Amino acid sequence: MSSEPATTDLPEPIEVPEPIAELVRSASTVGVLTGAGMSAESGVPTFRDAQTGLWARYDPMTLATPEAFAEQPDLVWAWYAWRLRLMQEVAPNAGHLALARWGRRVPVGIATQNVDDLHERAGSIDVAHLHGTLFDLRCFDCGRPYHGTVEIPTEQVERLEPPHCQVCFGPVRPGIVWFGEMLPAEAFERAQALAVGVDLLLVVGTSGLVQPAAGIPLLAKTSGVPTIELNPDETPFSDHADQVWRTTAAVGLPAMAALLDDDDRD
Ligand SMILES: NC(=O)c1ccc[n+]([C@@H]2O[C@H](COP(=O)([O-])OP(=O)(O)OC[C@H]3O[C@@H](n4cnc5c(N)ncnc54)[C@H](O)[C@@H]3O)[C@@H](O)[C@H]2O)c1
Numbered sequence: 001m002s003s004e005p006a007t008t009d010l011p012e013p014i015e016v017p018e019p020i021a022e023l024v025r026s027a028s029t030v031g032v033l034t035g036a037g038m039s040a041e042s043g044v045p046t047f048r049d050a051q052t053g054l055w056a057r058y059d060p061m062t063l064a065t066p067e068a069f070a071e072q073p074d075l076v077w078a079w080y081a082w083r084l085r086l087m088q089e090v091a092p093n094a095g096h097l098a099l100a101r102w103g104r105r106v107p108v109g110i111a112t113q114n115v116d117d118l119h120e121r122a123g124s125i126d127v128a129h130l131h132g133t134l135f136d137l138r139c140f141d142c143g144r145p146y147h148g149t150v151e152i153p154t155e156q157v158e159r160l161e162p163p164h165c166q167v168c169f170g171p172v173r174p175g176i177v178w179f180g181e182m183l184p185a186e187a188f189e190r191a192q193a194l195a196v197g198v199d200l201l202l203v204v205g206t207s208g209l210v211q212p213a214a215g216i217p218l219l220a221k222t223s224g225v226p227t228i229e230l231n232p233d234e235t236p237f238s239d240h241a242d243q244v245w246r247t248t249a250a251v252g253l254p255a256m257a258a259l260l261d262d263d264d265r266d
Pocket residue numbers: 034035036037038039040041044045046047048050113114115116131204205206207208209210230231232233234235247248249250
């Protein structure tokens with residue numbers, strides 16, 4: 001047995017596969033498409049794992065729609081209030097922090113499907129939210145932004161009256177894109193511009209099942225932009241990616257970003 005003292009709890013940095021390292025080192029602009037897997041190691045559940053406790057018997061597909069909110073605003077708002085509560089308890093993981101650090105070396109544009117704010121909290125500046133964010137509240141009736149107070153219960157409740165619009169008294173909804181709704185045009189255009197305009201596109205933690213975001217990596221591919229998928233599991237995009245790394249966001253991204261630190265020491 002080794003008698004060496006344990007000096008750190010940090011895991012050993014892992015080695016980046018050489019073809020991926022080459023792409024990382026040579027990219028002077030980087031685009032990143034992220035999905036729920038990006039935030040999984042922060043403790044934000046992916047959609048497939050999202051329903052626990054009280055919410056286990058509800059399908060997100062039936063809660064995350066304008067029709068559901070119109071019919072049962074108290075039920076849908078209670079679900080979002082719980083998700084807002086979850087957000088208060090989580091922090092950016094090593095993958096979010098690595099992208100922010102990378103962005104201080106070269107321009108890194110992020111298009112995320114996540115409705116959390118963990119990229120911003122990590123320090124990334126250029127972030128387009130394809131599916132909106134939980135935090136941009138607005139009136140369901142008149143669309144005006146809502147900046148009033150929000151009560152967030154400390155325990156799961158099944159019914160909670162949403163706040164009311166300060167102008168028309170309509171119910172307040174989260175600023176996310178529900179099933180059946182259009183994506184915010186500006187964010188989608190930004191994602192498309194990244195896909196065709198960068199030296200390297202990373203596709204991190206997205207199942208590639210939700211359209212139209214799923215088309216972004218293919219757009220890069222047809223534009224001749226090299227793509228790298230980071231995902232522990234196979235996805236529909238895997239066969240099309242130039243490189244695939246079966247790793248997690250919080251493991252792979254720090255190792256990739258560290259390659260740029262090494263370059264500085266040369
Ligand atoms: N954090 C959030 O904001 C959040 C959470 C849940 C769901 N959503 C929404 O759910 C929808 C689902 O689409 P999606 O593709 O984003 O998610 P998804 O749940 O369909 O797929 C998640 C993907 O992440 C991969 N993954 C799991 N853990 C990972 C890790 N540690 N590192 C890297 N990859 C990992 C999985 O293999 C899977 O392919 C989106 O519309 C998104 O807005 C958002």
